[in-house]
Amino acid sequence: MTMTSTDAVVDGQGAVTLLDRTRTAVNPQLRSTVESLPDSIRRVAMYHFGWERADGTPDAGQPGKAIRPALVLAAARALGADETRAVKAAAAVELAHNFTLLHDDIVDEDPTRRHRPTAWTVFGIPDALMAGDAMSALALRLLAEDPHPASAAAAARLAACIIELCAGQQADCAFEQRDPREVSLDECLAMATAKTGALLGCSCAVGALYAGAGEEEVAAMDAFGREAGLAFQLIDDLIGIWGDPERTGKPAGADLVAHKKSLPVVAALTSGTPAGEELAELYSRPTLDAEAVRAAADAVERAGGRDWAQAQAAERMGRAVEHLAQAVPDLAAAEDLLALAEFVTRRTR
Numbered sequence: 001m002t003m004t005s006t007d008a009v010v011d012g013q014g015a016v017t018l019l020d021r022t023r024t025a026v027n028p029q030l031r032s033t034v035e036s037l038p039d040s041i042r043r044v045a046m047y048h049f050g051w052e053r054a055d056g057t058p059d060a061g062q063p064g065k066a067i068r069p070a071l072v073l074a075a076a077r078a079l080g081a082d083e084t085r086a087v088k089a090a091a092a093v094e095l096a097h098n099f100t101l102l103h104d105d106i107v108d109e110d111p112t113r114r115h116r117p118t119a120w121t122v123f124g125i126p127d128a129l130m131a132g133d134a135m136s137a138l139a140l141r142l143l144a145e146d147p148h149p150a151s152a153a154a155a156a157r158l159a160a161c162i163i164e165l166c167a168g169q170q171a172d173c174a175f176e177q178r179d180p181r182e183v184s185l186d187e188c189l190a191m192a193t194a195k196t197g198a199l200l201g202c203s204c205a206v207g208a209l210y211a212g213a214g215e216e217e218v219a220a221m222d223a224f225g226r227e228a229g230l231a232f233q234l235i236d237d238l239i240g241i242w243g244d245p246e247r248t249g250k251p252a253g254a255d256l257v258a259h260k261k262s263l264p265v266v267a268a269l270t271s272g273t274p275a276g277e278e279l280a281e282l283y284s285r286p287t288l289d290a291e292a293v294r295a296a297a298d299a300v301e302r303a304g305g306r307d308w309a310q311a312q313a314a315e316r317m318g319r320a321v322e323h324l325a326q327a328v329p330d331l332a333a334a335e336d337l338l339a340l341a342e343f344v345t346r347r348t349r
């Protein structure tokens, strides 16, 4: 596989092509790494990635969009590296991402992931937890065993990132216990940056390290990914309220049903508007039927939560591009990274 910056045709299809090519390049590595796990854990991981059914028979595979590995490869390429040497690193960040998904689904009690029942609902919480733990170690082992000269620095960076995103997840859980009107939007944005931005930043930084980049370029790549990652989370939160169930694989208004204090919800709750009060009243109910979910979505919108999240996402994308220009002064070379960043803020699932 060879990808060039010209593959990222800026017609909206460029990123889709890049993601397809990334999956072709990285998924065989991802799969063979997962297959090396001990049987009892392997079966959960293989199910999670959609390569096996719950009974262990082969399945078509549903391993995710591959945004983070695509960022690793695109960052390496933008800085002049041969991206085929960064495939293990790309698989490593995807393993780390999937570790967080396995645990996140348990914490959120989510019944579906990638249009299929979540691993914990099929195998039970202990098995899904252990599979997540093993996947996190597998990510670091893959880097540690990679002979590339940048692999040790990349492993250290990914380990620090995993710690940061665990802290972000912890903050997210802690927010759920607090009165939403006491949680500031800045706190929420910091939480989302740690929870989601850190791994997108790390993916770009790892790509830069594999290109032999200096400290400043690596830091600028990290900052680019973080800002794009925050925009990604804002869009993810909008999809959690207004996403089309057929595309998301989740029920309509899934985050509202779960009473999640996502970014647009907190923006609405802290808006000081009557619509914000309506939302607080709806959120005080133990369960929301379909009509109440529609009313809650409407209240978030009227309180300005939807517009705020969209404006924030656009602002973060602007900052992301500024950081990218520092890492890659010739932005033409970073066309693929730009296409990916645009993709994550325009996606609908």
Ligand SMILES: CC(C)=CCC/C(C)=C/COP(=O)(O)OP(=O)(O)O
Pocket (backbone or CB within 6 Å): 063, 064, 065, 066, 067, 100, 101, 104, 114, 165, 169, 195, 196, 232, 233, 236, 349
């Ligand atoms: C710490 C945690 C759990 C953060 C979750 C952040 C997030 C937006 C996950 C979905 O990623 P994705 O859309 O890239 O998923 P997929 O791999 O299925 O494409």
